[in-house]
Amino acid sequence: MHNLARSQPGYRDIAMPAGSGEILFLEGDPCDHVYELRRGIARGVNVSSEGDRQVTAFFFAGDQIGLPLSECYRFTAEAVTDVLYVRHSRVRWHEALIRSCREDGRLLPSICAEQDPIFRRGMIIGRNGVVVRVCAFLTSIVDRLPISADGAALLPLPQTDIAAYLATSPESVCRAFRQLREMHVIAMPRRDQIAITDRARLEAIASGIVTRLRMLHERRPTATADTAF
Protein backbone atom coordinates (compact mmCIF):
# COMPACT_ATOMS: atom_id res chain seq x y z
CA MET A 1 0.00 0.00 0.00
CA HIS A 2 2.49 2.61 1.13
CA ASN A 3 5.34 0.94 -0.68
CA LEU A 4 5.42 3.71 -3.23
CA ALA A 5 5.92 6.25 -0.53
CA ARG A 6 8.71 4.20 0.94
CA SER A 7 10.60 4.05 -2.33
CA GLN A 8 11.33 7.75 -2.03
CA PRO A 9 14.60 8.16 -0.23
CA GLY A 10 14.45 10.24 2.86
CA TYR A 11 10.76 9.73 3.29
CA ARG A 12 9.89 9.29 6.89
CA ASP A 13 8.45 5.88 7.66
CA ILE A 14 4.88 5.71 8.80
CA ALA A 15 4.49 2.90 11.27
CA MET A 16 1.29 0.93 11.09
CA PRO A 17 -0.50 -0.15 14.24
CA ALA A 18 -1.73 -3.63 15.13
CA GLY A 19 -3.77 -4.57 18.14
CA SER A 20 -3.06 -7.36 20.56
CA GLY A 21 -3.55 -10.73 18.91
CA GLU A 22 -3.60 -9.33 15.41
CA ILE A 23 -1.80 -11.32 12.73
CA LEU A 24 1.07 -9.71 10.83
CA PHE A 25 1.65 -12.56 8.41
CA LEU A 26 0.73 -16.21 8.14
CA GLU A 27 2.98 -19.26 8.07
CA GLY A 28 3.18 -20.52 4.51
CA ASP A 29 2.39 -17.23 2.84
CA PRO A 30 4.95 -16.01 0.31
CA CYS A 31 7.59 -13.71 1.80
CA ASP A 32 6.56 -10.53 0.05
CA HIS A 33 7.38 -8.19 2.90
CA VAL A 34 9.82 -7.85 5.74
CA TYR A 35 8.24 -6.54 8.92
CA GLU A 36 10.21 -4.22 11.11
CA LEU A 37 8.86 -4.00 14.62
CA ARG A 38 8.98 -0.45 15.91
CA ARG A 39 7.15 -0.83 19.18
CA GLY A 40 5.60 -3.60 21.23
CA ILE A 41 6.15 -7.35 21.30
CA ALA A 42 5.26 -9.95 18.69
CA ARG A 43 5.38 -13.74 18.70
CA GLY A 44 6.23 -16.34 16.13
CA VAL A 45 3.71 -19.17 16.14
CA ASN A 46 3.77 -22.59 14.55
CA VAL A 47 0.77 -24.87 14.60
CA SER A 48 1.35 -28.59 14.28
CA SER A 49 -0.61 -30.66 11.81
CA GLU A 50 -3.07 -31.78 14.45
CA GLY A 51 -3.42 -28.49 16.23
CA ASP A 52 -0.97 -28.02 19.07
CA ARG A 53 0.42 -24.56 19.06
CA GLN A 54 4.02 -23.61 19.72
CA VAL A 55 5.42 -20.14 20.18
CA THR A 56 8.82 -20.38 18.52
CA ALA A 57 10.07 -16.88 19.26
CA PHE A 58 9.28 -13.51 20.77
CA PHE A 59 10.23 -10.38 18.89
CA PHE A 60 10.78 -6.89 20.22
CA ALA A 61 11.08 -3.34 18.99
CA GLY A 62 13.85 -3.09 16.43
CA ASP A 63 13.60 -6.67 15.21
CA GLN A 64 13.03 -7.47 11.59
CA ILE A 65 10.88 -10.52 11.04
CA GLY A 66 9.62 -12.41 8.04
CA LEU A 67 12.98 -12.47 6.30
CA PRO A 68 12.85 -14.12 2.88
CA LEU A 69 15.25 -16.93 3.72
CA SER A 70 12.90 -19.27 1.95
CA GLU A 71 9.98 -18.70 -0.34
CA CYS A 72 7.37 -18.70 2.39
CA TYR A 73 7.18 -17.53 5.97
CA ARG A 74 8.16 -20.30 8.34
CA PHE A 75 5.95 -19.08 11.15
CA THR A 76 2.92 -16.95 11.79
CA ALA A 77 3.63 -13.57 13.34
CA GLU A 78 1.11 -12.18 15.78
CA ALA A 79 1.10 -9.09 17.93
CA VAL A 80 1.32 -9.91 21.62
CA THR A 81 0.93 -6.38 22.88
CA ASP A 82 -0.25 -3.53 20.74
CA VAL A 83 2.52 -2.95 18.24
CA LEU A 84 3.75 -0.50 15.65
CA TYR A 85 5.47 -1.91 12.62
CA VAL A 86 6.80 -0.94 9.21
CA ARG A 87 6.47 -3.15 6.18
CA HIS A 88 9.40 -3.25 3.77
CA SER A 89 9.01 -4.51 0.27
CA ARG A 90 10.95 -7.68 -0.26
CA VAL A 91 12.90 -6.51 -3.28
CA ARG A 92 13.86 -3.22 -1.61
CA TRP A 93 14.95 -4.99 1.53
CA HIS A 94 16.95 -7.30 -0.66
CA GLU A 95 18.75 -4.46 -2.36
CA ALA A 96 19.60 -2.97 1.00
CA LEU A 97 20.94 -6.33 2.09
CA ILE A 98 23.22 -6.65 -0.90
CA ARG A 99 24.47 -3.11 -0.47
CA SER A 100 25.19 -3.65 3.20
CA CYS A 101 26.73 -6.97 2.35
CA ARG A 102 29.21 -5.41 -0.02
CA GLU A 103 30.06 -2.49 2.21
CA ASP A 104 30.42 -4.20 5.54
CA GLY A 105 31.77 -7.41 4.14
CA ARG A 106 29.31 -9.43 6.16
CA LEU A 107 25.69 -10.34 6.15
CA LEU A 108 23.16 -7.92 7.48
CA PRO A 109 22.97 -8.44 11.21
CA SER A 110 19.22 -8.59 10.90
CA ILE A 111 19.44 -12.09 9.49
CA CYS A 112 21.22 -13.16 12.62
CA ALA A 113 18.70 -11.21 14.66
CA GLU A 114 15.76 -13.23 13.45
CA GLN A 115 17.49 -16.57 13.70
CA ASP A 116 18.99 -16.00 17.11
CA PRO A 117 15.73 -16.09 19.07
CA ILE A 118 14.76 -19.32 17.38
CA PHE A 119 18.16 -20.76 18.16
CA ARG A 120 18.00 -19.62 21.75
CA ARG A 121 14.61 -21.23 22.23
CA GLY A 122 16.12 -24.55 21.25
CA MET A 123 18.80 -24.07 23.88
CA ILE A 124 16.25 -23.14 26.52
CA ILE A 125 13.68 -25.85 26.03
CA GLY A 126 16.47 -28.39 25.61
CA ARG A 127 17.05 -28.17 29.34
CA ASN A 128 14.92 -30.02 31.82
CA GLY A 129 13.18 -28.44 34.74
CA VAL A 130 10.44 -25.88 34.29
CA VAL A 131 11.96 -23.43 36.76
CA VAL A 132 15.28 -23.58 34.97
CA ARG A 133 13.59 -23.00 31.64
CA VAL A 134 11.60 -20.07 32.98
CA CYS A 135 14.72 -18.47 34.40
CA ALA A 136 16.66 -19.06 31.20
CA PHE A 137 13.82 -17.53 29.27
CA LEU A 138 13.61 -14.47 31.49
CA THR A 139 17.37 -14.07 31.36
CA SER A 140 17.34 -14.19 27.58
CA ILE A 141 14.82 -11.40 27.21
CA VAL A 142 15.27 -9.27 30.30
CA ASP A 143 17.48 -6.86 28.41
CA ARG A 144 14.84 -6.11 25.85
CA LEU A 145 11.95 -5.49 28.19
CA PRO A 146 10.49 -2.09 28.93
CA ILE A 147 11.38 -0.59 32.29
CA SER A 148 8.73 0.44 34.75
CA ALA A 149 8.70 3.61 36.81
CA ASP A 150 10.44 1.93 39.74
CA GLY A 151 13.23 0.58 37.58
CA ALA A 152 12.09 -3.03 37.38
CA ALA A 153 11.78 -4.78 34.06
CA LEU A 154 8.22 -5.45 33.00
CA LEU A 155 7.09 -8.52 31.12
CA PRO A 156 3.75 -7.96 29.43
CA LEU A 157 3.43 -11.54 28.17
CA PRO A 158 0.49 -13.79 28.97
CA GLN A 159 1.48 -17.00 30.70
CA THR A 160 -0.21 -19.06 28.04
CA ASP A 161 2.27 -17.72 25.51
CA ILE A 162 5.18 -18.33 27.84
CA ALA A 163 3.99 -21.88 28.34
CA ALA A 164 3.69 -22.42 24.59
CA TYR A 165 7.18 -20.99 24.20
CA LEU A 166 8.73 -23.14 26.91
CA ALA A 167 6.99 -26.32 25.76
CA THR A 168 5.18 -26.77 29.03
CA SER A 169 1.73 -26.18 30.50
CA PRO A 170 0.37 -22.84 31.74
CA GLU A 171 -0.09 -24.37 35.17
CA SER A 172 3.57 -25.28 35.40
CA VAL A 173 4.55 -21.79 34.35
CA CYS A 174 2.32 -20.35 37.01
CA ARG A 175 3.83 -22.62 39.65
CA ALA A 176 7.34 -21.75 38.55
CA PHE A 177 6.50 -18.08 38.84
CA ARG A 178 5.18 -18.68 42.30
CA GLN A 179 8.41 -20.35 43.37
CA LEU A 180 10.46 -17.49 41.98
CA ARG A 181 8.13 -15.04 43.67
CA GLU A 182 8.56 -16.74 47.02
CA MET A 183 12.30 -16.63 46.49
CA HIS A 184 12.01 -12.90 45.83
CA VAL A 185 13.66 -13.37 42.45
CA ILE A 186 10.72 -11.81 40.69
CA ALA A 187 7.72 -9.75 41.71
CA MET A 188 4.37 -9.47 40.06
CA PRO A 189 2.77 -6.16 40.92
CA ARG A 190 0.03 -6.78 38.42
CA ARG A 191 -1.38 -9.77 36.66
CA ASP A 192 0.28 -9.00 33.33
CA GLN A 193 3.50 -7.53 34.64
CA ILE A 194 6.53 -9.33 35.95
CA ALA A 195 9.39 -7.44 37.50
CA ILE A 196 12.82 -9.02 37.86
CA THR A 197 14.02 -8.07 41.29
CA ASP A 198 17.06 -10.30 41.75
CA ARG A 199 18.73 -10.76 38.43
CA ALA A 200 21.84 -12.40 39.82
CA ARG A 201 19.85 -15.25 41.39
CA LEU A 202 17.77 -15.49 38.25
CA GLU A 203 20.83 -16.05 36.10
CA ALA A 204 22.28 -18.43 38.66
CA ILE A 205 19.24 -20.66 38.43
CA ALA A 206 19.11 -20.29 34.67
CA SER A 207 22.71 -21.35 34.26
CA GLY A 208 22.09 -24.41 36.40
CA ILE A 209 24.40 -23.43 39.22
CA VAL A 210 21.67 -24.63 41.53
CA THR A 211 22.25 -28.29 40.90
CA ARG A 212 19.20 -29.66 42.65
CA LEU A 213 15.81 -28.15 42.21
CA ARG A 214 15.17 -29.36 45.73
CA MET A 215 17.30 -26.54 47.04
CA LEU A 216 14.76 -24.08 45.74
CA HIS A 217 12.14 -25.43 48.08
CA GLU A 218 14.44 -25.43 51.09
CA ARG A 219 14.58 -21.68 50.94
CA ARG A 220 15.86 -20.05 54.07
CA PRO A 221 14.29 -16.64 54.63
CA THR A 222 17.31 -15.82 56.77
CA ALA A 223 19.03 -12.82 55.28
CA THR A 224 22.51 -14.24 55.78
CA ALA A 225 21.63 -17.52 54.17
CA ASP A 226 20.03 -15.77 51.25
CA THR A 227 22.96 -13.57 50.45
CA ALA A 228 25.44 -16.39 51.03
CA PHE A 229 25.30 -17.41 47.40
Place this chain on the structure above:
Amino acid sequence: MHNLARSQPGYRDIAMPAGSGEILFLEGDPCDHVYELRRGIARGVNVSSEGDRQVTAFFFAGDQIGLPLSECYRFTAEAVTDVLYVRHSRVRWHEALIRSCREDGRLLPSICAEQDPIFRRGMIIGRNGVVVRVCAFLTSIVDRLPISADGAALLPLPQTDIAAYLATSPESVCRAFRQLREMHVIAMPRRDQIAITDRARLEAIASGIVTRLRMLHERRPTATADTAF
Protein backbone atom coordinates in the same frame (compact mmCIF):
# COMPACT_ATOMS: atom_id res chain seq x y z
CA MET B 1 30.37 -23.26 -4.99
CA HIS B 2 31.86 -24.39 -8.24
CA ASN B 3 33.05 -20.88 -8.79
CA LEU B 4 34.87 -21.02 -5.54
CA ALA B 5 36.55 -24.25 -6.36
CA ARG B 6 37.66 -22.96 -9.72
CA SER B 7 39.16 -19.81 -8.33
CA GLN B 8 41.22 -21.68 -5.81
CA PRO B 9 43.68 -23.81 -7.74
CA GLY B 10 44.95 -26.74 -5.82
CA TYR B 11 41.91 -27.00 -3.58
CA ARG B 12 39.61 -27.82 -6.44
CA ASP B 13 37.23 -30.52 -5.42
CA ILE B 14 39.77 -32.00 -3.04
CA ALA B 15 37.61 -32.99 -0.13
CA MET B 16 39.32 -33.30 3.22
CA PRO B 17 38.57 -36.26 5.46
CA ALA B 18 37.64 -36.20 9.12
CA GLY B 19 37.24 -39.20 11.35
CA SER B 20 34.32 -39.90 13.62
CA GLY B 21 34.24 -37.47 16.51
CA GLU B 22 36.68 -35.07 14.93
CA ILE B 23 35.96 -31.37 15.33
CA LEU B 24 35.45 -29.24 12.22
CA PHE B 25 35.16 -25.92 14.03
CA LEU B 26 34.55 -24.70 17.54
CA GLU B 27 31.70 -22.63 18.92
CA GLY B 28 32.92 -19.10 19.45
CA ASP B 29 35.71 -19.21 16.89
CA PRO B 30 35.59 -16.53 14.22
CA CYS B 31 33.72 -17.58 11.08
CA ASP B 32 36.70 -17.72 8.75
CA HIS B 33 35.50 -20.64 6.68
CA VAL B 34 32.30 -22.19 5.44
CA TYR B 35 32.32 -25.97 5.55
CA GLU B 36 30.58 -27.88 2.82
CA LEU B 37 29.82 -31.44 3.80
CA ARG B 38 30.46 -33.80 0.92
CA ARG B 39 29.93 -37.13 2.60
CA GLY B 40 28.93 -38.45 6.00
CA ILE B 41 27.00 -36.90 8.87
CA ALA B 42 28.02 -34.10 11.21
CA ARG B 43 26.45 -32.66 14.32
CA GLY B 44 26.14 -29.19 15.76
CA VAL B 45 26.93 -29.15 19.46
CA ASN B 46 26.39 -26.52 22.11
CA VAL B 47 27.72 -26.88 25.62
CA SER B 48 25.98 -24.98 28.38
CA SER B 49 27.92 -22.88 30.82
CA GLU B 50 27.98 -25.64 33.40
CA GLY B 51 28.61 -28.50 31.06
CA ASP B 52 25.47 -30.13 29.74
CA ARG B 53 25.78 -30.88 26.09
CA GLN B 54 23.09 -30.38 23.49
CA VAL B 55 23.14 -31.51 19.89
CA THR B 56 21.36 -28.70 18.09
CA ALA B 57 21.40 -30.11 14.59
CA PHE B 58 22.51 -32.94 12.36
CA PHE B 59 24.01 -32.14 8.98
CA PHE B 60 24.26 -34.34 5.92
CA ALA B 61 26.08 -34.49 2.62
CA GLY B 62 25.45 -31.34 0.63
CA ASP B 63 24.89 -29.08 3.62
CA GLN B 64 26.93 -25.97 4.16
CA ILE B 65 27.64 -25.23 7.79
CA GLY B 66 29.42 -22.51 9.67
CA LEU B 67 27.79 -19.70 7.73
CA PRO B 68 29.04 -16.27 8.81
CA LEU B 69 25.68 -15.00 10.00
CA SER B 70 27.45 -13.54 12.97
CA GLU B 71 31.11 -12.98 13.76
CA CYS B 72 31.60 -16.32 15.46
CA TYR B 73 30.32 -19.85 15.01
CA ARG B 74 27.25 -20.42 17.08
CA PHE B 75 27.91 -24.11 17.58
CA THR B 76 30.69 -26.63 17.47
CA ALA B 77 30.67 -28.90 14.44
CA GLU B 78 31.82 -32.47 14.89
CA ALA B 79 31.91 -35.43 12.57
CA VAL B 80 29.46 -38.14 13.60
CA THR B 81 30.50 -40.66 10.99
CA ASP B 82 33.63 -40.37 8.95
CA VAL B 83 33.09 -37.38 6.70
CA LEU B 84 34.49 -35.64 3.68
CA TYR B 85 34.24 -31.89 3.57
CA VAL B 86 35.44 -28.85 1.64
CA ARG B 87 36.44 -25.62 3.30
CA HIS B 88 35.50 -22.39 1.58
CA SER B 89 37.14 -19.12 2.44
CA ARG B 90 34.71 -16.73 4.04
CA VAL B 91 35.32 -13.82 1.74
CA ARG B 92 35.08 -15.95 -1.36
CA TRP B 93 31.89 -17.55 -0.13
CA HIS B 94 30.61 -14.08 0.55
CA GLU B 95 31.30 -12.93 -2.98
CA ALA B 96 29.49 -15.92 -4.35
CA LEU B 97 26.57 -15.15 -2.07
CA ILE B 98 26.29 -11.58 -3.29
CA ARG B 99 26.55 -12.71 -6.89
CA SER B 100 23.89 -15.35 -6.44
CA CYS B 101 21.82 -12.85 -4.54
CA ARG B 102 21.86 -10.39 -7.40
CA GLU B 103 21.26 -12.95 -10.08
CA ASP B 104 18.54 -15.03 -8.50
CA GLY B 105 16.93 -12.18 -6.64
CA ARG B 106 16.86 -14.17 -3.46
CA LEU B 107 19.17 -15.32 -0.74
CA LEU B 108 21.29 -18.33 -1.27
CA PRO B 109 19.27 -21.37 -0.29
CA SER B 110 22.20 -22.55 1.76
CA ILE B 111 21.41 -19.98 4.42
CA CYS B 112 18.00 -21.50 4.79
CA ALA B 113 19.55 -24.94 4.71
CA GLU B 114 21.63 -24.34 7.81
CA GLN B 115 18.87 -22.63 9.74
CA ASP B 116 16.18 -25.14 8.90
CA PRO B 117 17.55 -28.04 10.95
CA ILE B 118 17.90 -25.78 13.97
CA PHE B 119 14.35 -24.57 13.49
CA ARG B 120 13.04 -28.09 13.07
CA ARG B 121 14.71 -29.22 16.26
CA GLY B 122 12.79 -26.57 18.13
CA MET B 123 9.57 -27.92 16.67
CA ILE B 124 10.47 -31.48 17.56
CA ILE B 125 11.62 -31.08 21.13
CA GLY B 126 8.75 -28.68 21.75
CA ARG B 127 6.43 -31.67 21.77
CA ASN B 128 6.05 -33.89 24.77
CA GLY B 129 6.43 -37.63 24.73
CA VAL B 130 9.72 -39.28 23.92
CA VAL B 131 8.21 -41.65 21.38
CA VAL B 132 6.58 -38.77 19.54
CA ARG B 133 9.84 -36.87 19.50
CA VAL B 134 11.77 -39.86 18.24
CA CYS B 135 9.26 -40.43 15.45
CA ALA B 136 9.26 -36.75 14.52
CA PHE B 137 13.03 -36.83 14.45
CA LEU B 138 13.20 -39.92 12.27
CA THR B 139 10.58 -38.48 9.95
CA SER B 140 12.54 -35.27 9.58
CA ILE B 141 15.74 -36.97 8.50
CA VAL B 142 14.60 -40.18 6.86
CA ASP B 143 14.85 -38.60 3.43
CA ARG B 144 18.50 -37.77 3.86
CA LEU B 145 19.69 -41.12 5.14
CA PRO B 146 21.70 -43.56 3.12
CA ILE B 147 19.84 -46.57 1.80
CA SER B 148 20.94 -50.09 2.62
CA ALA B 149 21.05 -52.97 0.20
CA ASP B 150 17.54 -54.13 1.08
CA GLY B 151 16.04 -50.69 0.52
CA ALA B 152 15.65 -49.67 4.15
CA ALA B 153 16.99 -46.38 5.37
CA LEU B 154 19.98 -46.65 7.66
CA LEU B 155 20.64 -44.37 10.59
CA PRO B 156 24.26 -44.47 11.65
CA LEU B 157 23.79 -42.22 14.67
CA PRO B 158 24.71 -43.21 18.22
CA GLN B 159 21.80 -43.08 20.62
CA THR B 160 23.68 -40.75 22.90
CA ASP B 161 23.66 -38.14 20.15
CA ILE B 162 20.00 -38.72 19.44
CA ALA B 163 19.26 -38.29 23.13
CA ALA B 164 21.25 -35.06 23.26
CA TYR B 165 19.38 -33.87 20.17
CA LEU B 166 15.94 -34.75 21.52
CA ALA B 167 16.63 -33.29 24.95
CA THR B 168 16.13 -36.58 26.71
CA SER B 169 18.20 -39.38 28.20
CA PRO B 170 19.85 -42.21 26.26
CA GLU B 171 17.79 -44.71 28.25
CA SER B 172 14.56 -43.10 27.15
CA VAL B 173 15.71 -43.15 23.54
CA CYS B 174 16.54 -46.80 23.86
CA ARG B 175 13.13 -47.56 25.34
CA ALA B 176 11.40 -45.57 22.60
CA PHE B 177 13.31 -47.55 19.99
CA ARG B 178 12.25 -50.76 21.66
CA GLN B 179 8.60 -49.73 21.51
CA LEU B 180 8.87 -48.84 17.86
CA ARG B 181 10.68 -52.09 17.24
CA GLU B 182 7.93 -54.10 18.89
CA MET B 183 5.42 -52.21 16.78
CA HIS B 184 7.42 -53.16 13.69
CA VAL B 185 7.78 -49.51 12.78
CA ILE B 186 11.53 -49.76 12.76
CA ALA B 187 14.06 -52.57 12.70
CA MET B 188 17.58 -52.61 13.99
CA PRO B 189 19.61 -55.20 12.17
CA ARG B 190 22.77 -53.92 13.78
CA ARG B 191 23.61 -51.84 16.79
CA ASP B 192 24.39 -48.71 14.85
CA GLN B 193 21.83 -49.12 12.11
CA ILE B 194 18.16 -48.36 12.17
CA ALA B 195 15.88 -49.25 9.30
CA ILE B 196 12.49 -47.60 8.91
CA THR B 197 10.14 -50.39 7.94
CA ASP B 198 6.74 -48.71 8.31
CA ARG B 199 7.07 -45.10 7.39
CA ALA B 200 3.34 -44.41 7.36
CA ARG B 201 2.93 -45.45 10.98
CA LEU B 202 6.08 -43.56 11.86
CA GLU B 203 4.67 -40.35 10.47
CA ALA B 204 1.31 -41.01 12.05
CA ILE B 205 2.87 -41.21 15.48
CA ALA B 206 5.12 -38.24 14.74
CA SER B 207 2.20 -36.06 13.72
CA GLY B 208 0.38 -36.95 16.89
CA ILE B 209 -2.49 -38.77 15.25
CA VAL B 210 -2.11 -41.33 17.99
CA THR B 211 -3.56 -39.21 20.75
CA ARG B 212 -2.69 -41.42 23.68
CA LEU B 213 0.66 -43.01 24.05
CA ARG B 214 -1.19 -45.82 25.76
CA MET B 215 -2.59 -46.90 22.42
CA LEU B 216 0.90 -47.78 21.34
CA HIS B 217 1.04 -50.55 23.89
CA GLU B 218 -2.37 -51.88 22.99
CA ARG B 219 -1.15 -52.68 19.54
CA ARG B 220 -3.44 -54.83 17.48
CA PRO B 221 -1.49 -57.08 15.10
CA THR B 222 -4.69 -57.46 13.09
CA ALA B 223 -3.93 -56.56 9.51
CA THR B 224 -7.22 -54.79 8.93
CA ALA B 225 -6.85 -52.58 11.93
CA ASP B 226 -3.28 -51.76 11.03
CA THR B 227 -3.94 -50.74 7.48
CA ALA B 228 -7.11 -48.87 8.40
CA PHE B 229 -5.33 -45.53 8.46
Place this chain on the structure above:
DNA sequence: CGGCCCATTGACAGGCATCAAGTCCGGTGG
Protein backbone atom coordinates in the same frame (compact mmCIF):
# COMPACT_ATOMS: atom_id res chain seq x y z
C1' DC C 1 41.79 -62.36 25.07
C1' DG C 2 40.85 -58.35 27.85
C1' DG C 3 39.29 -53.75 28.29
C1' DC C 4 36.39 -50.06 27.11
C1' DC C 5 32.44 -47.83 25.44
C1' DC C 6 27.89 -48.02 24.16
C1' DA C 7 23.44 -50.08 24.37
C1' DT C 8 20.08 -52.41 27.21
C1' DT C 9 17.09 -53.51 31.03
C1' DG C 10 15.06 -53.00 35.68
C1' DA C 11 13.74 -50.43 39.79
C1' DC C 12 12.46 -46.28 41.74
C1' DA C 13 11.17 -41.74 42.76
C1' DG C 14 10.34 -37.17 41.45
C1' DG C 15 8.49 -33.84 38.26
C1' DC C 16 5.01 -32.43 35.55
C1' DA C 17 0.84 -32.87 32.58
C1' DT C 18 -3.83 -33.29 33.27
C1' DC C 19 -8.24 -32.47 35.19
C1' DA C 20 -11.10 -29.76 37.98
C1' DA C 21 -12.54 -26.03 40.70
C1' DG C 22 -12.02 -21.52 42.48
C1' DT C 23 -10.32 -16.56 42.15
C1' DC C 24 -9.10 -12.32 40.15
C1' DC C 25 -9.38 -8.75 36.83
C1' DG C 26 -10.78 -5.97 32.88
C1' DG C 27 -14.35 -4.80 29.92
C1' DT C 28 -19.07 -4.20 28.74
C1' DG C 29 -23.67 -2.75 29.22
C1' DG C 30 -27.35 -1.02 31.90
Place this chain on the structure above:
DNA sequence: CCACCGGACTTGATGCCTGTCAATGGGCCG
Protein backbone atom coordinates in the same frame (compact mmCIF):
# COMPACT_ATOMS: atom_id res chain seq x y z
C1' DC D 1 -21.47 4.19 38.83
C1' DC D 2 -22.34 -0.49 39.42
C1' DA D 3 -23.38 -5.30 38.19
C1' DC D 4 -22.29 -8.74 35.22
C1' DC D 5 -19.47 -11.73 32.37
C1' DG D 6 -15.69 -13.90 30.20
C1' DG D 7 -11.04 -15.02 30.02
C1' DA D 8 -6.83 -15.59 32.26
C1' DC D 9 -4.56 -16.87 36.34
C1' DT D 10 -4.28 -19.73 40.55
C1' DT D 11 -4.35 -23.75 43.36
C1' DG D 12 -5.05 -28.64 44.65
C1' DA D 13 -5.15 -33.66 43.73
C1' DT D 14 -3.69 -37.49 41.01
C1' DG D 15 -1.38 -40.58 37.95
C1' DC D 16 1.86 -41.21 34.31
C1' DC D 17 6.15 -40.28 32.13
C1' DT D 18 10.77 -40.08 32.34
C1' DG D 19 15.23 -38.98 34.56
C1' DT D 20 18.38 -41.28 37.44
C1' DC D 21 21.00 -44.92 39.28
C1' DA D 22 22.75 -49.45 38.95
C1' DA D 23 23.94 -53.67 36.78
C1' DT D 24 24.37 -56.48 32.70
C1' DG D 25 25.31 -57.56 27.95
C1' DG D 26 27.50 -56.99 23.56
C1' DG D 27 30.52 -55.42 20.05
C1' DC D 28 34.86 -53.30 18.60
C1' DC D 29 39.65 -52.53 18.95
C1' DG D 30 44.06 -52.99 20.73
